[in-house]
Every structure is written in C-alpha cells, then in structure tokens.
Amino acid sequence: MVLYKDGKVYLKIVYWGMGGSGKTTILKTLYQITKESKKDIIPIGELQIIEKESGATLYFDRGLFQSTKQKKVFYRVYTVAGQKGFSPLRRKIFDKTDDQTDAVILVVDSQTHFLEDNVESLLELKNMARDRLINEIPMIVMLNKQDLDNVIGVEDFKLILKDEKLWYDPDNKLYIWNPLIYASCALYEKKKEIYRSFHECARRTVLYHIYGDGKAPFDGDGDSFLDTSIVNI
Ligand SMILES: Nc1nc2c(ncn2[C@@H]2O[C@H](COP(=O)(O)OP(=O)(O)OP(=O)(O)O)[C@@H](O)[C@H]2O)c(=O)[nH]1
Numbered sequence: 538m539v540l541y542k543d544g545k546v547y548l549k550i551v552y553w554g555m556g557g558s559g560k561t562t563i564l565k566t567l568y569q570i571t572k573e574s575k576k577d578i579i580p581i582g583e584l585q586i587i588e589k590e591s592g593a594t595l596y597f598d599r600g601l602f603q604s605t606k607q608k609k610v611f612y613r614v615y616t617v618a619g620q621k622g623f624s625p626l627r628r629k630i631f632d633k634t635d636d637q638t639d640a641v642i643l644v645v646d647s648q649t650h651f652l653e654d655n656v657e658s659l660l661e662l663k664n665m666a667r668d669r670l671i672n673e674i675p676m677i678v679m680l681n682k683q684d685l686d687n688v689i690g691v692e693d694f695k696l697i698l699k700d701e702k703l704w705y706d707p708d709n710k711l712y713i714w715n716p717l718i719y720a721s722c723a724l725y726e727k728k729k730e731i732y733r734s735f736h737e738c739a740r741r742t743v744l745y746h747i748y749g750d751g752k753a754p755f756d757g758d759g760d761s762f763l764d765t766s767i768v769n770i
C-alpha cells in the first residue's frame with residue numbers, strides 16, 4: 538500500500554499464475570466491463586500491456602482503477618509473466634520493496650493436464666510471499682477456462698490448497714479468510730466471475746488495511762466480515 542500526503546491510497550493487486558492461464562485476458566476483460574458499465578471501480582487511462590508476438594506477457598501488464606465510492610482509493614493491478622523462465626521478473630513485480638503486493642489473485646488453467654504446472658506456480662508464489670499468504674496478503678483463486686472440457690472443479694482445488702497449508706479448518710481464526718475459489722472464464726464473450734472475483738479481492742484488501750492494520754482482521758464472533766456491506770471497495 539502506498540499512502541500519499543493528499544490522502545490518496547494505492548493498493549496493489551497482482552494476478553499470478555502459470556503461463557497461458559489467462560491473466561492478461563482477465564485484466565483486459567475487467568477493463569472492458571468496468572469501462573462500459575457502472576461498477577464500483579472505473580479504469581483510469583489505458584492498460585499497459587507488454588507482450589511477445591505470441592501474446593505471452595514479456596514483463597508485466599498494468600492497469601489503474603479508481604474506486605467510485607471512495608474516490609481516494611486506487612487499485613494498481615498487475616499481471617505477472619507466467620512463463621517458466623521469467624521468475625526473476627515475477628519477483629520484481631511481486632516483491633518490490635517500495636511497493637509491496639497487497640493482495641493476490643491466483644489464476645489457474647483449469648485443464649486437468651496442467652495440474653502440475655499450476656501447483657508449481659502456486660509453490661513459487663508461496664515461496665515468494667514467505668508465509669504471508671492469507672494472514673497478511675489476502676488470496677483469491679480463479680479456476681479459469683471453465684468453458685473448456687476436462688477441467689478441475691472447486692472441490693479438487695481446495696484439496697491442493699489444503700496440501701499446501703493454504704486452507705484453514707473451521708476452528709482456526711483464519712478460516713473466514715480462506716481463499717474464495719471462482720470457476721471463471723476470461724473470454725469477454727463468455728465472461729464469468731471476472732468482476733465478482735476482483736471485487737471480493739479488493740474488498741478483502743481494504744478490510745485487511747482498515748481493520749487489521751495490514752493483517753487478516755478478526756472480530757469477536759468471527760464472521761461479521763463476511764457481510765459484504767461492511768466496507769465499500
Ligand atoms: N477458452 C478459454 N481461453 C482462454 C481463457 N482465458 C484465456 N484464454 C486464452 O488463453 C491464451 C493465453 O491467455 P493469456 O491471457 O495471454 O494468458 P496469461 O496468463 O496472461 O499468460 P502469460 O502472460 O504467458 O503468463 C489466450 O489465447 C487466451 O485467449 C478462458 O477462460 N477460456
């Protein structure tokens with residue numbers, strides 16, 4: 538989070554995931570959706586897309602969005618380059634010391650034959666975030682490309698998160714902050730869960746900052762943060 542003297546707040550949200558899982562497409566679709574209809578965020582300026590001829594991201598993509606209800610709140614939204622050799626570039630985006638990542642959206646290519654690559658990408662993220670996922674960095678998961686055949690579902694992916702200790706049992710205080718998992722499609726014509734997943738990520742990011750001072754917040758009975766009206770994004 539970056540806070541300016543004039544009270545403007547910039548929150549940084551990163552789309553992370555294996556090469557080709559759909560991160561750039563998601564950002565473009567989010568941009569279109571929020572440009573053409575009235576939503577809680579509006580895009581400011583154009584998207585910055587840095588890609589190879591093949592369409593794979595070469596460094597990163599970036600978009601700036603402003604909250605329409607809290608006009609001093611801005612979201613700097615990045616996608617990383619998912620291809621295997623680009624890990625150092627991903628670190629530059631994710632781990633910038635003067636502009637730390639506030640929240641992450643893991644974008645999974647849901648086709649079953651990519652399971653291992655998705656897990657590899659998740660492990661890299663875990664390693665880079667150094668135990669801060671969920672307890673300091675809210676996390677959302679998108680199981681993307683659900684329009685295709687042979688795809689994994691939400692319950693399958695929950696098991697992977699459990700294996701990686703990124704899923705808490707109901708008796709744990711962090712249970713309410715378990716990653717929400719959205720079955721999505723990024724293609725504009727078939728779009729599914731693109732805005733809703735971003736909205737939930739933004740909502741959690743704001744809650745972590747307002748109520749948790751940069752950490753997962755808790756209250757007495759534990760679940761009032763599930764009330765979506767508690768905070769404007
Ligand atoms: N069928 C289908 N294709 C998708 C979907 N999302 C993305 N694609 C396609 O998958 C390919 C890769 O998408 P990108 O958005 O470039 O993937 P990326 O995650 O940004 O890839 P890197 O930049 O290499 O990390 C493109 O041809 C997209 O059109 C989806 O939900 N369904």
Ligand SMILES: [Mg+2]
Nearest residue numbers: 560561593594
């Ligand atoms: Mg990309």
